[in-house]
Amino acid sequence: MLKRNLNDLLAFVTVARKGTFTRAAATLGVTQSALSQAIRGLEERLQIRLLTRTTRSIALTPAGERLMQTIGHRFEEIEAELDALTELRDKPAGTVRITCGDNVLRTTLLPKLTPLLRDYPDIKFEFDMNYGFRDIVADRFDAGVRLGNTIDKDMIAVPIGPPLRMAVVASPTYFAGHPTPKTPEDLMEHNCINQRMPTSGGLYVWDFERRGRKVNVRVDGSLIFNTVPPQVDAALAGLGIILLPEDELMEHIEAGHLVRVLEDWCPKFAGYHLYYPSRRQPSPAFSLVVQALRYRALSR
Structure with a gap:
C-alpha cells in the first residue's frame, strides 16, 4: 500500500x-x-x-x-539526495537537464561539455531548446541559460561567456535601396523584422543607449518571428533590419553578408550565464558541468 x-x-x-x-x-x-x-x-x-x-x-x-x-518539495529533496549518492561511485553519473537557446548550445555548451562526455561516460545530458523563460524548478531542470540581466535574484548565476553587445544589421542589398539609419529613431522609417516574445506574447522593444541617453524604439515591418534563425535568414535575403546579440550574427558580419549600423548605440551587457536554484545541493555530475562551463576571461 x-x-x-x-x-x-x-x-x-x-x-x-x-x-x-x-x-x-x-x-x-x-x-x-x-x-x-x-x-x-x-x-x-x-x-x-x-x-x-x-x-x-x-x-x-x-x-x-x-x-x-x-x-511537493519532499520529492525534490529525495531526488537531490539520490543525486548526492553518486559521490559514493567511482565516477560521477546521472542526467543533467538544461534549458537553453540553440545558438548558445552550438557555440558554448556543446564545445565545453564535449571533453566532459569523453571523460565521464556515465554522465548524460538532456537539452531543452526554448526561447521562453522556463521555470526550471517547476519544470524539473537542473539549470538554464539566459543573458545575465534577465536572471531572477534568487538564482545562482555563473558566467559562461564574455560580455555581449546587440547588433543592428541588414544586408548590403537592403541598404542599397534604403538610407543608413543614423539614430535609433531613424529605424521607425525602415522595414524592421520583429520578434514575438515567447513569455509575454508582445513584440520585442528595441533598446539603445549612448553616453547615458537611453532610447526605446517600437519598430515596424512586414515580418514577425518567434525564434532567431528565420530572422537571420530574412535579413540575409534583404527583407529588413534585425536586432540580435552580436554572437548570433558575427560570422555573417565578418563575411560581409550583413552590414552593421548604430554600433555606438549598442553598449556591452552581461553575457550568457548558467543559472540554477540556490537551495539545491549540486550533484557531483552537475558540479563538473558548472566547472566546465564557467567563463574565465583571458588575462593580459
Whole structure:
C-alpha cells in the first residue's frame, strides 16, 4: 500500500507542476488514462477532491494546494539526495537537464561539455531548446541559460561567456535601396523584422543607449518571428533590419553578408550565464558541468 501511495502522490505532484495530464504523462512515461486513474484513486482514498478538471486545463482545489505545499518539495529533496549518492561511485553519473537557446548550445555548451562526455561516460545530458523563460524548478531542470540581466535574484548565476553587445544589421542589398539609419529613431522609417516574445506574447522593444541617453524604439515591418534563425535568414535575403546579440550574427558580419549600423548605440551587457536554484545541493555530475562551463576571461 505504501508503494502505491507514493506512486499516486508522485503522479499528483507531477500533474500539479505540469498543469496538464498530457505533459505530466509524458514526463512520467505513462499513459494519460493510467495517470488519471492514479489521481482518481488518491482522491477516493483521501475522500476529497484535489484537482478541478476542465476540457483544457486543471486547477488545484484548496485541498490540492495544501497537499502540494506539504509534499511537493519532499520529492525534490529525495531526488537531490539520490543525486548526492553518486559521490559514493567511482565516477560521477546521472542526467543533467538544461534549458537553453540553440545558438548558445552550438557555440558554448556543446564545445565545453564535449571533453566532459569523453571523460565521464556515465554522465548524460538532456537539452531543452526554448526561447521562453522556463521555470526550471517547476519544470524539473537542473539549470538554464539566459543573458545575465534577465536572471531572477534568487538564482545562482555563473558566467559562461564574455560580455555581449546587440547588433543592428541588414544586408548590403537592403541598404542599397534604403538610407543608413543614423539614430535609433531613424529605424521607425525602415522595414524592421520583429520578434514575438515567447513569455509575454508582445513584440520585442528595441533598446539603445549612448553616453547615458537611453532610447526605446517600437519598430515596424512586414515580418514577425518567434525564434532567431528565420530572422537571420530574412535579413540575409534583404527583407529588413534585425536586432540580435552580436554572437548570433558575427560570422555573417565578418563575411560581409550583413552590414552593421548604430554600433555606438549598442553598449556591452552581461553575457550568457548558467543559472540554477540556490537551495539545491549540486550533484557531483552537475558540479563538473558548472566547472566546465564557467567563463574565465583571458588575462593580459
